[in-house]
Amino acid sequence: MAEQRLTEQFQLRSRLRFDLDSGRIWLDDNRMLLLHAKALGALRRELFETLGTHRAQGLLLRMGFVSGQHDADLALKLEGRGDPYDVFRIGPELHGFEGLVKAVVTRAQIDWQEGRFEGEVEWRHSWEAESHLQHYGIGEEPACWNLIGYASGFVSRFFKRFIVFRETQCVRQGHDCCRIEGRPADAWGDQDGYVDYFRSVGGPDEFRVVEDELRSLRGRPRSPDDRGALVGASPAFTQAFELLREAAPAPITVLLLGETGVGKEMFARWLHGHGPRAAKPFIAVNCAAIPNDLIEAELFGVRKGAYTGAQDSRPGRFERADGGTLFLDEIGDLSPGAQAKLLRVLQSGEIERLGDDHSRRVSVRLVAATHVDLPAAVAAGRFRADLYYRIATYPVLIPPLRERRGDIPLLAAALIEKYQGQYGKRGLGLSERAAQALQAHAWPGNVRELENGIERAVLLAPSGGEIEVRHLFPAGAPALAEGVELARSGCIADPEQAERERRLDALLQPGFELERHEAELITRAVEQAGGNLTQAARLLGLTRRQLGYRLKRDRATEA
Numbered sequence: 001m002a003e004q005r006l007t008e009q010f011q012l013r014s015r016l017r018f019d020l021d022s023g024r025i026w027l028d029d030n031r032m033l034l035l036h037a038k039a040l041g042a043l044r045r046e047l048f049e050t051l052g053t054h055r056a057q058g059l060l061l062r063m064g065f066v067s068g069q070h071d072a073d074l075a076l077k078l079e080g081r082g083d084p085y086d087v088f089r090i091g092p093e094l095h096g097f098e099g100l101v102k103a104v105v106t107r108a109q110i111d112w113q114e115g116r117f118e119g120e121v122e123w124r125h126s127w128e129a130e131s132h133l134q135h136y137g138i139g140e141e142p143a144c145w146n147l148i149g150y151a152s153g154f155v156s157r158f159f160k161r162f163i164v165f166r167e168t169q170c171v172r173q174g175h176d177c178c179r180i181e182g183r184p185a186d187a188w189g190d191q192d193g194y195v196d197y198f199r200s201v202g203g204p205d206e207f208r209v210v211e212d213e214l215r216s217l218r219g220r221p222r223s224p225d226d227r228g229a230l231v232g233a234s235p236a237f238t239q240a241f242e243l244l245r246e247a248a249p250a251p252i253t254v255l256l257l258g259e260t261g262v263g264k265e266m267f268a269r270w271l272h273g274h275g276p277r278a279a280k281p282f283i284a285v286n287c288a289a290i291p292n293d294l295i296e297a298e299l300f301g302v303r304k305g306a307y308t309g310a311q312d313s314r315p316g317r318f319e320r321a322d323g324g325t326l327f328l329d330e331i332g333d334l335s336p337g338a339q340a341k342l343l344r345v346l347q348s349g350e351i352e353r354l355g356d357d358h359s360r361r362v363s364v365r366l367v368a369a370t371h372v373d374l375p376a377a378v379a380a381g382r383f384r385a386d387l388y389y390r391i392a393t394y395p396v397l398i399p400p401l402r403e404r405r406g407d408i409p410l411l412a413a414a415l416i417e418k419y420q421g422q423y424g425k426r427g428l429g430l431s432e433r434a435a436q437a438l439q440a441h442a443w444p445g446n447v448r449e450l451e452n453g454i455e456r457a458v459l460l461a462p463s464g465g466e467i468e469v470r471h472l473f474p475a476g477a478p479a480l481a482e483g484v485e486l487a488r489s490g491c492i493a494d495p496e497q498a499e500r501e502r503r504l505d506a507l508l509q510p511g512f513e514l515e516r517h518e519a520e521l522i523t524r525a526v527e528q529a530g531g532n533l534t535q536a537a538r539l540l541g542l543t544r545r546q547l548g549y550r551l552k553r554d555r556a557t558e559a
Contacts (some may be wrong), residue, residue: 028074029433041131057145058197064149072157091154101126101147115159129171142170144178164188230270231414232407236399242394246275255391256369258398261448264369272325280324283317288330295338301353318362325365326409332372343387369515401443408438427464437469439513519554
């Protein structure tokens with residue numbers, strides 16, 4: 001009865017949602033899987049037979065540890081809604097809620113201020129013990145390694161201290177139930193090497209190292225070392241990168257094409273850093289950010305007295321980039337005069353400062369970039385055709401983020417790593433709901449928009465915790481790409497589901513009467529079925545008997 005009240009108190013059942021249209025099950029923000037215990041048991045057996053007992057036990061334990069952490073994150077969201085001990089007991093409750101084991105805390109010594117826990121738990125109906133018995137029979141060693149990991153992960157995350165559980169008796173050993181005991185890791189000692197099973201999840205890294213291990217086990221692709229700051233593995237990204245790689249050692253002028261925010265400057269920097277001019281300067285100019293009357297002075301330099309305010313001679317960007325690479329971003333926004341002078345420099349290799357009467361020779365590799373449709377600009381007379389053909393020798397199209405969605409997890413991980421150090425955070429991860437939201441969002445601002453969102457999320461998320469949807473989109477999750485949106489319930493729903501919800505919202509207004517609407521709906525179904533009650537029941541999703549009961553009830557009410 002107490003457990004039932006706990007479930008109702010924290011509305012745990014309402015946090016479990018089946019989104020059949022998208023094929024997902026959610027427990028709060030965590031995607032869950034409904035698996036056959038026998039199939040999971042077969043996988044568990046294969047781990048023991050393939051990896052050996054010791055390695056399989058460690059892997060199962062660490063997998064359980066991560067699962068326990070995620071459930072602890074759910075429990076910690078409910079702090080303040082009840083007695084702290086009730087909130088803590090959500091862990092054992094969720095363990096049963098997920099069909100793993102019936103867990104009852106039989107002893108608990110807790111110091112909330114110091115974050116200390118020592119206690120004992122009784123387990124009944126452990127799926128893991130039953131599976132081990134089925135495959136290996138009675139034995140001397142306990143079997144519930146995954147469940148032990150869960151308990152350790154939950155309590156460690158909840159108390160912000162490394163708590164280790166050990167199984168003191170197991171059904172697999174012939175006992176009628178399993179029992180476990182937990183205490184701080186340093187209170188166990190480590191004479192038998194038991195705590196070594198946890199080594200990849202303990203210590204100051206907030207137990208997140210295990211997640212890196214699991215990512216590698218899942219085969220998450222990692223960018224080759226020579227890609228440096230360029231992150232991606234999708235076919236669209238790889239195609240662009242291979243073109244860039246081929247051009248790096250050559251002196252050819254490269255034109256980077258793509259929407260705003262796709263990372264054209266990063267591509268240009270990679271090109272410079274992996275070419276023969278890497279030791280020389282890399283100079284970047286955003287042509288769209290410089291007024292037309294100043295662009296020529298910025299690019300080619302100024303002679304003293306060339307115009308009012310030119311009190312000193314100074315070199316332009318071409319001279320500063322001599323021997324290296326000049327990156328001209330948004331070259332499509334250059335004025336006609338600047339276009340003419342740029343063409344002359346590219347043809348002759350010489351520049352002339354504004355107001356000067358002699359030329360200077362420069363050796364510069366040009367990398368240009370634009371989001372403008374240059375052929376259309378040439379046709380409209382806004383861009384010189386001869387300059388276009390000069391810079392478009394080797395075009396490289398950088399795909400927008402929506403065409404390389406497979407790279408979003410890689411980019412997000414790299415950006416989290418980048419910004420958590422800057423903001424003094426550590427051990428941050430993405431919740432599954434947040435990862436889904438990143439995948440579904442349209443990203444009109446491309447990688448730049450993603451970077452801004454991740455930076456904001458790192459700032460907002462608690463150290464050692466998870467980045468959630470509200471951290472990425474503080475003003476509320478925006479409409480998502482491909483007709484998908486985040487429903488108010490937190491479930492990801494398709495447009496049909498959203499439309500159904502809008503219709504229900506239209507009904508739920510002041511004065512709504514459920515019984516009257518139900519009666520009207522039944523009457524309408526019977527009319528559509530031509531009086532055939534079996535067909536009407538089918539329209540309503542009822543059995544013939546259920547419909548008959550409702551009709552009889554309604555007639556009695558009217559009488």
